[in-house]
Amino acid sequence: MGGHHWLSHQLSSIVGEPTEIGLSHATEWVLMAVSVSIAVIALLMAVNIYRKKTDEAPTSFIGQFFYNKWHIDELYNTVIVNPLNRFAGFLKNSIEKQVIDGAVNGTGKLVQYSARQLRLIQNGQVGYYILFMVLGIVLLFLLWFNDTLLLRFFHNLIK
Amino acid sequence: MLLSFILIPFVTALLLLFIKKNTSANTIAIVSTLGTLVAAIVVAGKGAVDFNAPWIPVLNAQFLLHVDGLAKILVLLTAISFPAIIIATSQNQPKQKNIFLSLLLFTQSGLMGVFLSGDALLFYFFWELALIPVYFLSSIWGGEKRIAVTFKFFIYTFLGSLMMLIGIVFVYMHTSDQSFLIQSFAKANLTGGQQVTAFALFFIAFAIKMPIFPLHTWQPDAYEQSPTAVTMVMSAVMVKMGLYGILRWLLPLFPTAFMAHIHVVVILSVIGILYASFIAIRQDDIKRLIAYSSIAHIGLMNAAIFSHLQIGIQGVMVQLFSHGINVLGLWIVADIIEQQTGTRSMQQMGGLAKKQPTLAILLVGFALANIALPLTNAFVGEFLMFNSLFQYNVWVGAAAGVSIILAAIYTLNMVQKVAYGEVSTQINQMQTINTPAQIVLIVLLIIVFVTGVFPQPLFDLTADSLQQIIVK
Structure with missing residues (x-):
């Protein structure tokens, strides 16, 4: 008996040759006989039930259970589909929009905000300008006398 | 020969600026891009080729073009994408068609230059040449929010480009022969x-791209906001610049730092x-x-490169091509639907299979390729990449593997909402789809299945680059 493995070489250039998983012919026959007889029994049962009534929903508990396909759809929806959808919605609406895009747009807003604030320094009062000039000169002197420190800092930055 | 990839689009782009008549502008653009395609097919059949000329002698920068397997596959993708895009969108391009097409062709010229440059300064030059026309295209002909969106895109990518420029100058200063050539960079x-x-x-720079x-x-x-032709260029070809940059420049030039960050x-x-x-x-x-689907797929390719196994990098090289073809097909279908119904919302779609069966079949074909189903081109590359991630680390491989299921969820959901169900009022407005667009889609779908069943030519094409990258 046994089938021919005519598809087994399709990916051999990528994954290598497949190894044979052999079953004895007796096992194959037994497996076929069992599965065919289960199918035949189920077929006969179905004919027996649906010959009498057609569209009515069953009333017994077991009947209901099978009528609703073992409630697999409901179970699947509650356990997998709905949590998955909620999680995806959370990522889309909160994380993506507010956290990540918020950080990006926030950078832009911060720049604009600081520009608006810094603009206030240009207020036309000469006293302020002199103050800033003196502060600038002090800063320059500080840098001047600490040039080795500064050079070392830039050196480390590049290294 | 190699120079033609840059010159054909560049000269045509210049010429188009003076062609006012829309139909002739369109014909010229299509003939030019088909010419480039023929050149690409010819070069793909040859071995590695070089073109060298002095460029900026003061800086010792050279106009060096070099083609090997990795470059060939991307040159081929660029050469296929552009005629496909121009033909498929020819009916809904803006009024100043010649300028629109001219800017598109400048981008093509830049993209070809990026994939062929063997000199870092030249690479940077083409990198910008490919980007700048896109800023104009999107900010002139984009959607409602085009200015804000293009500004964001500009700041993002320009920041990346400038970082790269600093990097290029930094490495240049450490080369022994003061040169921008990739060989000198490798020996810096x-x-x-x-x-x-x-x-x-x-x-x-590459990560942003x-x-x-x-x-x-x-x-x-x-x-979302760019004109669809531009979106197609960006997602089919332009995002590949980042992956290409990693394979061509990052990995070979800085192997120690690369390994430290995998x-x-x-x-x-x-x-x-x-x-x-x-x-x-x-x-x-x-x-x-x-x-978002494209972000996921590109992320997988990047993960596979950084898993640093031969099998993964092999998969990426094939996938660079396959992803371009698949995403292009999806965009063209999405564009036809948007142009004819005026909506991008999938809630307002439905019943495409009843109204436009041919388009629905094409959509399903590209959707299956997007999920990387066996027999489609994406399967080959993704199989190798997942294999590589599993070898790198089982847990990382398993986590990435979940994305196969998620891809099936969002793609099939899309097919369900767009193609099946009752025919919506919007879909009902659709009229016959123009034949050129249909032909383009059919050709792309044939490429999907042919390279899916028989991927060996793609492997052969990239074999030489793979050896070089792995040896280093």
Whole structure:
């Protein structure tokens, strides 16, 4: 008996040759006989039930259970589909929009905000300008006398 | 020969500026891009070729073009994409068609230059030449929010480009012969720390271009707001610049720094894959769905490169081509639907299979390729990439593998909403689809299945680059 493995070489250039998983012919026959007889029994049962009534929903508990396909759809929806959808919605609406895009747009807003604030320094009062000039000169002197420190800092930055 | 890839589009682009008549502008653009395609097919059949000329002698920068397997596959993708895009969108291009097409062809010229440059300064030059026309295209002919979105795209990518320029100058100063050639860069005297600095500067540029989580937020906005022809160029070809940059420049030039960062990048990429896939599930806008799906797929390719196994890099090289073809097909279908119905919301679609059976079949074909079903081109590349990630680390492989299921969820959901169900009022407005667009879609779908069943030519094409990258 046994089938021919005519598809087994399709990916051999990528994954290598497949190894044979052999079953004895007796096992194959037994497996076929069992599965065919289960199918035949189920077929006969179905004919027996649906010959009498057609569209009515069953009333017994077991009947209901099978009528609703073992409630697999409901179970699947509650356990997998709905949590998955909620999680995806959370990522889309909160994380993506507010956290990540918020950080990006926030950078832009911060720049604009600081520009608006810094603009206030240009207020036309000469006293302020002199103050800033003196502060600038002090800063320059500080840098001047600490040039080795500064050079070392830039050196480390590049290294 | 190699120069023709840059000159044909560039000269045509200049010429188009003076052609006022729309139909002749369109014909010229199509003939030019088909000419480039023929040249690409001829070069793909040859061995490695060089073109060398002095460029800026003061800086010792050379106009060196070099083609090997990796470059060939991307030149081929660019050469196929442009005629496909121009033919498929020819009926809904803006009024000043000649300028629109001219800018598109400047981009093609830049893209070809990026994939062929063997000199870092030239690479940077073409990198910008490819980007700048896109800013104009999107900000002139984009959607309602085009100015804000293009500005974001500009700031993002320009920041990346400038980082790369600093990186290029930094490495240049450490070359022994003061040259921008890739060979000199590879021999530059960099200490471990300097290599990490250079790696970071280059990597940021490439990471933004791809894009990698969390640097991706420019992309869905830009894809949504740009004219569709531009979106197609960006997602089919332009994002490949980042992956190409990593394979051509980052990995061979800074191997030590590369190896030191593989874990960080792989984990970041895998987070990005899952993150983008989850967001795609909840998208109602078909363009944003394709955008997030693309982020996930590119993330997988990046993770596979950084898993640093031969099998993964092999998969990436094939996938560079396959992803371009698939995403192009999806965009063209999405564009036809948007042009004819005036909506991108999938809630307002439905019943395409009843109204437009041919288009629905094509959509399903590209959707299956997007899920990487066996017999489609994406299966080959993704199989190799997942294999490589599993070899790198079982848990990382398993986490990335979840994205296969998520891809099936969002893609099949899209097919269900668009193709099946009752015919919606919007879909009902659709009229016959123009034949050129249909022919383009059919040709792309044939490529999907042919390279899916018989991928060996793609492997043969990239074999030489793979050896070089792995040996280093």
